Each structure stands twice: as structure tokens, then as C-alpha cells.
Ligand SMILES: O=C(O)C1=C[C@@H](OP(=O)(O)O)[C@@H](O)[C@H](O)C1
């Protein structure tokens with residue numbers, strides 16, 4: 001199995017008792033005063049990995065401009081290549097590496113093993129693609145990936161007539177025995193633990209013989225903007241994909257037909273902007289992110305309304321978004337069900353606020369890279385904080401924090417949340433800052449440049 005340039009060492013957070021200051025810990029820099037920084041960020045993980053999949057299924061070669069290059073996008077590229085897709089690097093138009101030319105395979109071929117790492121987008125978006133390939137494709141990933149929910153992907157494909165072996169598996173590893181065709185049709189699934197179950201099916205559905213009429217039936221549907229992103233990416237490539245009005249917002253249909261080749265410019269990752277923008281609240285001063293899109297389906301755009309709730313002021317000037325910290329960080333009550341991936345930095349902010357907060361609607365983030373509710377509570381409480389786990393969120397009562405090891409749990413957003421706390425607290429040691437390579441390998445440099453007032 002190819003080893004990604006961005007692989008981080010395997011690490012069991014629950015077994016680790018590394019002493020303070022052990023080799024590999026990253027001393028989170030303290031802010032020395034108010035910030036005045038401009039930061040440019042690499043491309044969106046969610047957009048890059050969707051466009052890679054759609055390009056591989058398209059009717060001709062596509063070009064991705066300024067795509068993300070990180071562990072998650074590397075894994076997606078390697079997986080699609082191993083199914084026969086041509087993916088070539090050409091000189092980049094962005095500041096963060098090569099552009100990509102994606103040439104679809106004449107016929108997708110299985111007989112391969114796909115390493116999903118810890119990438120939800122790889123493990124949920126590619127099994128339907130493997131079903132369209134000829135031959136067996138085995139999916140596996142990190143130890144943490146084997147704990148992430150996959151039952152809905154497996155049962156969906158089985159209901160659409162795809163052979164996934166008969167060993168009753170509900171998680172990685174499993175093998176999709178692709179026959180080169182998927183029947184498609186009507187399907188009802190429970191996507192309450194991840195919107196990626198919906199997106200994964202929709203992305204391939206135009207290539208199913210009957211397309212797909214999909215419904216969600218379950219107690220909640222998290223991360224709906226990510227489903228809107230999937231629909232928008234499909235329609236931009238000429239696919240008839242829409243919300244099924246009859247299903248009250250919890251149904252979608254995709255008509256069978258070609259997926260157009262396209263030249264697509266990938267927007268900067270607005271969710272990765274969260275710790276940088278939140279830094280202006282923690283340290284004071286202001287942080288500007290460049291390349292902020294005027295129109296986007298990225299849930300990170302919600303930071304424009306979320307950060308003012310904590311006391312920031314926000315100004316969009318052309319494509320530059322500036323967040324300026326207020327006198328204090330205010331605590332607040334928010335339902336974050338649409339943007340669970342923004343929870344780690346916002347919980348870190350809440351721990352540094354002047355009054356308590358409750359962040360709810362995010363029970364599903366127990367199934368992200370790690371159980372983020374448990375991890376955030378453990379790490380903040382480990383530094384003297386008071387965070388209580390709720391069934392679907394966290395209650396955060398700010399307390400004076402002290403230094404110590406902040407565990408990353410192989411979770412990029414846990415690592416960056418530790419960096420945010422470390423801006424305000426002496427002696428915070430993030431044990432695995434390298435895990436930010438999942439979506440933002442440049443994080444340590446960009447963070448130091450932000451503190452130095454750089455770009
Ligand atoms: O489709 C996507 O690109 C994503 C969907 C969301 O997943 P969940 O619905 O599992 O939260 C989000 O949290 C994740 O970071 C990326």
C-alpha cells in the first residue's frame with residue numbers, strides 16, 4: 001500500500017502518558033500582544049475531494065486549480081489512481097502546490113486495496129465508485145478509521161444490488177466486489193451519524209443505471225451544508241441533482257447521465273480558517289483571511305455570523321475577511337448541527353470566555369476523527385477547565401487554565417484547538433501537531449507567521 005507523504009505516526013491517545021516536554025511535543029506559542037496578520041490558506045478538503053471524485057467519473061479530462069495537497073487529498077488521489085484514473089500534477093496557479101489534471105479511466109478497475117487513512121471523505125465517497133469498477137476493491141484505514149461508522153454505506157450499496165461479501169461487516173475493512181454497474185433506484189438510509197453517507201451516494205449516482213432517489217430517515221441529519229455542496233458540485237457539472245421537495249428537505253434525486261469534465265478553481269478551506277480567525281478573539285487585534293469567496297457552500301462561511309456571537313467584529317472587503325477581537329470573549333448557547341466540524345475551535349474559544357457556553361446539536365462529532373466531545377472535555381479539563389459532556393454537545397464553564405500536554409487524538413482540529421488555547425495559556429504542549437497534515441500540512445508555519453504579523 002503506498003505511504004502518503006503526509007502520514008503521521010500511529011498513536012493511541014488513550015494509552016499515551018508521555019511526560020511533559022517529551023520529544024515531539026509542540027510548544028504552542030503564546031500571543032505576545034494583539035495580532036495584525038494576513039493569512040492565505042490552501043484549498044478546501046471537502047471541495048478538493050468532491051472534485052477529484054467527479055473528475056474521475058466525468059466524460060473527459062478535468063483540471064483542478066489550487067487544490068488542497070494534504071494527507072486526505074493524497075489518499076483520495078492514490079485511491080482513484082489505483083482504480084485506473086490518471087491524475088497528473090501540472091504547475092500550480094495557487095500558492096500551495098501543483099494543479100491537477102484528472103483523466104478518467106476508460107473503464108474503472110478494482111483488484112486493489114484502498115487506504116482511507118482517517119479520511120471520512122475517502123471511506124464514504126469511494127465505495128460507490130468501487131462498485132462501478134470491475135473487480136474487488138478492499139477498503140481499510142488507520143486504527144481510528146475502523147472505529148468510524150460505515151454501516152450505512154455498506155447497507156446502502158447492498159440494497160442497490162452491490163456485492164460486499166457476506167460477512168456482515170459494519171465497519172472497515174470490507175471489500176466491494178464491483179461488477180462495473182450499479183442498478184440505482186429508490187433508497188432510504190439513516191444518515192444521522194454522518195452527512196457523508198448521503199454525499200457519497202449522490203456523487204456517483206449519475207453513473208447508476210437508474211440514477212438515485214434517496215431519502216434520509218433518522219432522528220437528525222447533521223452537516224446539511226455539506227450535502228448542499230455535493231448538489232452544487234454535481235449541478236455545476238451538468239448533472240440533474242436536486243432536493244426532493246416531497247421529502248421535506250431530507251430527500252435528494254440524481255438523474256442518470258454524463259458528468260461533465262470541468263476546470264474548477266478550489267476555494268480556500270474556510271473551516272481551516274476557524275482557528276486563525278478565532279485567534280483574533282483570544283489574542284486581541286485582527287486577522288485577515290485572503291481569497292474569501294463571495295458565494296460558497298462551505299460551512300466555514302458561518303464563521304462570519306458565529307464569531308460575532310463571541311464578541312468579534314467581522315468585515316468583508318472584497319475577498320478579504322477580517323475578524324477583530326473584542327474586549328472580552330463572551331460565552332454563548334449555540335446549536336452547531338449544521339457545522340459540527342467548526343466545534344473544536346469554538347469550544348476552545350468558549351473555554352477562554354468570561355461566561356459559560358453550551359454548544360449543542362453535535363452528538364455526531366463523537367464519530368469524527370475521534371470522539372470530539374470526550375476529547376475536548378478531557379483536554380480542557382486536563383488543563384484545569386470545567387467542561388461537561390451532554391448527550392449532544394458540551395457545557396463549558398470557563399476556569400483559569402494552566403499548562404500541560406494537550407493530546408491531539410490523531411485529529412487535526414483537536415491539534416489546532418490546542419494551539420488556540422496555547423495562545424492564552426503558558427506551557428501548553430500539543431503532542432502531535434503533525435496530525436494537522438490531514439488537511440493543513442502548513443499549519444505550524446502559518447500559525448507562527450500569523451503571530452509574527454506575517455502573511
Ligand atoms: O462531506 C464532507 O466533506 C464533510 C462532511 C461533514 O461530515 P459529517 O456529516 O460526518 O459531520 C464534515 O464534518 C466533514 O469534515 C467533511
Ligand SMILES: C=C(OP(=O)(O)O)C(=O)O
Pocket residue numbers: 118119120121341368369413439
Ligand atoms: C470530520 C472531519 O473530517 P472527515 O472528512 O474525515 O470526516 C473534519 O475534517 O472535521
